[in-house]
Amino acid sequence: MLRDTSGQDRVIQPKGVKRKWLIVGVVTVACAAALVVTGPALSSLFGADMTVARERVRFAVVEQGDMQRDISVQGRIVASNSPTLYARSGGIVSLYIKAGDSVEQGQLLASVDSPELDNNYAQELAVLEQLKIEVGRYQIQMKTDILNNRQAIEVSAVNLEAAQVNKHRAEISIRDALISQREFEEKVSEFKKAELAHKHAQQQFELDKESMEFELKGKESQLARQQFVVDNLKRQVDELQLLAPASGIIGSVNVREKDSVAANSPLITLIDLSAFEVEVSIPENYADDLGVGLSSDISLNGQQFAGEVVAISPEVNNGQVVGRIRFVGDSIANLRQNQRVSARILIESRQNVVKVRRGAFVESGGGRVTYLVNGDVAVRHGIEIGARSLAEVEVLSGLKPGDEIIISSLEEFNQQQQIYLAN
Template sequence: MNMKIADTSAQDLIVGQARLKGRRIVIAGTLLLLAGLSVSIFIYVADVFTSGRVLERSAIRVATVERGTLVREVVSQGRIVAANSPTLFTPEQGYVEMAVKAGDTVERDQMLATIISPDLNELLARETANLTRIEAELGRQKIESKRRKLELEQIIAMAQVSKNAMAREKLRADQAVNKKLISQLEYEKADDDLERAELELAQAKQNGELANESLGFDVEALTLQLKSQQLLVDALQRRVHELTIKSPVAGMVGNVQVINRQAVAANQALITVVDLSAFEVEAVVPEGFADDIAPLMDSEITLGGSAYPGVVTAISPEVVNGGVSARIRFADVLPENLRQSQRLTAKIFLENKPNTLIVNRGSFFDGFRGHVYKLQHNKALRVPVVLGSSSLKHIEIVDGLQEGDSIIISALTTNATEEQILITD
């Protein structure tokens, strides 16, 4: 019986063919890698040629557009000033006797100084004497008026008695002439006497009325003169009272501009009193913000590491050294241990815009010409943008960008007119 043993020829491979196939695979992979690399190089070279320049990512600052609240503000250095520091002046010419010195603590209505004015005191004494004289003249005139009125009343009464007597004589004459007891001549005389008595009575009454008017006028004239003199004396007494200089506020004596027993003129500056309970902030704001600041604007005062709310109370209309002076008062309770001329930082809030597209400020916007560079993968494309208001930290984006866009905010070394910039790592 013949048995055939199977060989392994079917499982054998030709060594030359296997090596050739492996080489082909390596060559194909290498070609694919070279092709991919070539494409990448081509794209990179194309980007380089189409881009105006190439920048490293570490050499630029990038900011993302976001939606938030834009707060326009201006920050300036300021100092503490007294909101109420009245300067007192001498009311009259004379010499001064000081009762306090600079730095003294004073209460309201406390005497600070006295002005000695001999001329004013002499004038007051003279006018007071005139007032006394007019009062005496008025009293004498009233007595004289009463006496004259009594005399006039007496004259009128005597005229009335005489008229009544003549009337009775006339009545008797009428009866007698009817009985033929008296002559016609005697009758006519009685009639004339009655008419004369009536005339004298009427004249006495008229004279009495005129005399009363004259006497009343004399009394009224002296009364008016007395009132006028009294007003003059009162005014002089007020002036003498004002020679005592009193503090209008409770606080501290500031600047004393005279020395004790010094001769002073009228309306000369004498002393300044600082109200320690009323301090404000005086801040110098750049001239460019002068038109944007108005009274009642909110502010923030930073003093000693703490922030305090404030309110703008006034803005100076005058520009000095490129700035305007603004006054800010503390909105709440005054901080403790405030000192005159103490330095601080004041921030005034000019505008508050909620729900606004904003982006961080950067030096790129210092020379802004209507375009920014928006990042897109490894490129920065030049796109037109409309900007709005700006604050110390942010700038408003009105048009041209959307929320989430990233832009270059660092300054570029050229005029940045290229349409595209290549960004490399």
């Protein structure tokens, strides 16, 4: 018999068995480490009411600092001075310009031929001249009457002096018995008559003078009244020549050459290009916070210009209030009527407040709730919002500087208490 090789064989353990147990050990250790590391995250995940991807929401950190409360409004460039010229009386229009023409202050733009007004002016002017003649004639008559009265006073004074002399002689003669008592009494009576005539002449002079001055004042009053009538008509006649009240551009011409127009009809609109303002529409809920004199920034053609609020309308139209902003500083070139612009009006400035960047959470949460972020978890949190600006809101309570919150819309969270933020 042949011997086998059993005596030469020995049992060897398979190499794959050790490797298998090694791999199992490594995986076990790795899983244990992963559980230790991800345990809190898994706990948060399973404890959350809802899971949201981080890229779908926006975050902001609460800060403390100064805050400017402002609003953004849209508006258009308007000329602060754009007068409309009217026909002061009905007539035929003659035009010397057309729409779009550049004009200088004082330049003749149009004229209105009004025969009726010209006729009224000529008639009243004739009445004025007649009254001037009457006043002049009466002044001459006054001088004549005064002269006659003065002559009467002088004559009565001479007669009084002669009667006084005769009376004195009669007194001497009666003492010497040269004349009778009757003759003496006649001389005394003549003196008294002369004295009374002189006194009456003086009184008549004063009375006539006062009467003539009163009459002259009445005639001069009529003359002054007529002068006012003529001056008014002269002004109306002069206003039939329509002159440019300022330098600018003719915006619109409402009539054609040789048209017949009625009194007070609008004829020409002039746009003064030297002074522009911004007419803005302001939401009515901000109207009470605004006032004349507030500073503003005007964005125009990619540039910022300083402005100042100069007017706020008291009337609300479609939830909007109309305001006017004037450019501050040097005049700005290349502005156009009705050009669209945007502006930011600074309402107030607050110092050292707790604030956060503004987002949709203000409207969706009513300014009373947000989600406070802690790692991968966001918890619903009550807050109180104060002043609001375009970029920031003031936090009155519920948050402190350094807190991170969600500032995007909260509607998609459906008022869940805890949100898990997945990466």
